[in-house]
Amino acid sequence: MTHDTTALNRKRHRFDGVAEVWLFGYGSLIWKADFPFIERRPARLRGWSRRFWQGSHDHRGTPDAPGRVLTLAREPGATCFGIAYLVTPAVFDALDHREKNGYLRHLETLEFDDGRCVDGLVYIADEHNAAWLGPAPDAAIAGQIAAAHGPSGANRDYVLHLADALRAHGAEDAHVFAIECELRRIVA
């Protein structure tokens, strides 16, 4: 698969006759909502976990020195907290561009705090994309993040903003907080 998944995503879901779509954000989409939305609310995705396993050549790193950003990995029994946004289909033009480095839109079931479930689109990058980095020890992940910078800024800010946002929502995430802890130790 090429790095740029924009064209693939355009073909994956057609929005003919659809006025509103739920989008689930679990990474930068939690704290950087630079797109218009009708409504947003906390939500959960069952069976997936956040992992810093995706390379970033276009936002938090460069092709020569990729950063590490989040994707979701399947994990039976796990629950991933995130923010669901109700958006118009037009919003996906900008989102497909923002998430073009290996992410594909998936249709998943989102669960709200009141127990209501809706279908929503989620950007997930799997091991078949060209920017995939995969698992590594926490210290190695944090070391790579500490050193990486890209057009959207320092890779470390991606982690620190997310960790702060998760805490603000009272959400637990052992992987994110472990990487944050290593990162704070390295940059101290």
Ligand code: SIN
């Ligand atoms: C997301 O936030 O939902 C996708 C990954 C990212 O852009 O950080």
